[in-house]
Amino acid sequence: MHGERPRTSITAWRPSVPGIAEVFHAHFTDHAYPAHTHDTWDLMILDDGAVDFALDRRRHDATGTANVLLLPPGVPHDGRTVTAAGFRKRVLYLDDSVLPRRLTGGAVDAPILDDAMLRRRIHQLHTALGHPGDEFEAESRLSFVRERLHVHLDALRPRTPGREANQLAVRLRELLDSRIIAGLSLHEAAAALHAHPTHLIRCFRQTYGLPPHTYLTxxxxxxxxxxxxxxxxxxxxxxxxxxxxxxxxxxxxxxxxxxxxxxxxxxxxxxx
Incomplete structure (x- = not known):
């Protein structure tokens, strides 16, 4: 019928951010995924609607915008719409550098995560990924998403900046000042300063009151x-x-x- 909205809308791209194999945004109203597997982790948030899926032959329902879905690599899963309105989702396909496969069991047991902070951080990451040139910000935000996922899957707790925070922040600021035009990745900065990426960002924010990517901008x-x-x-x-x-x-x-x-x-x- 003329003027009818399309029943399916998909946007997908591969960003220049290490660890993210693909970004996938979609609106489905009548689509049903057959059982399949991925080589990557499937990190999904819903922006509207509900989805029913099976993971390792156990069915789950996800409704609304509060939760995060994490489907591990190599484990069969499907997915289908629940209502006529369908659902809107945003997905990040993450490789093993973000989450190792040894954490698969925890994701199979609890693929739906009720974590407002994680959901907000994933949304912020998608926003940064949608703007070419903001890769440093996206890499920084991915680091915090990764850390939060590890909290759920293997109970690793973030390290609080200690007495070394100011010195580490000063060294990072000097590095950023020397690379204003060329820029650098978070991985490069962490390797040069021998610090974990999220710890490096926390030290910088504690010392200067803003994250490194905001300072560089x-x-x-x-x-x-x-x-x-x-x-x-x-x-x-x-x-x-x-x-x-x-x-x-x-x-x-x-x-x-x-x-x-x-x-x-x-x-x-x-x-x-």
Missing amino acids: GKRIDRARHLLLEGRRPADVATAVGFHDQAHLNRHFTRHVGITPGRYGRGGGYPP
Whole structure:
């Protein structure tokens, strides 16, 4: 029928973030997955509706937006809609570098996790993954998602920053300051400073009051303001200060300064 909304909507991509094999967003109204397995972990949140699924021949129901579903690799599962409205889901397919396969048993026993903090962190990760150029932020957010999943699966508790926090934070800040344009990954920073990624982020936040990716973005915005007032084009400024492209600069610049780079640069440094 003309004008009828499509019954299925799917968006999928492979991000440039280590550990994430695929991002998958979908709206299904009448789809039923046959029994199958994945080589990856299936980390899913629902944005609407309900889904019925079997994992290792045990059926489960997931309804609403409060829970997180975690399906382990190599274990048969299916899935189907429950109501005529179907369901909307966002999925991250994670490889063994995020969760080792030895944790499979815990996920089979309890694939539905009632954890509001984990759900919020996964949502924030999806948001970062949707913006090219925000890979450092996405990698940081994935590190906290991984840590939270480990809390559920093998009861590992986060380490609280100790007396070394300030020194480690200063070293990370120096590293970020030396790589403002080129940038770096969280993995590179953690390896260079011999620290666990989430511990490194906590030390930095405790010392400076913001996470490393936010600090790096702020430094880039400061450089962009200087170049824009010199009359440089926003597209040129974006790459000159380390942003992915002009759209990436526009989004962060407007959030920080309250005006687009183009309008800011047209001021020319003179009052009206």
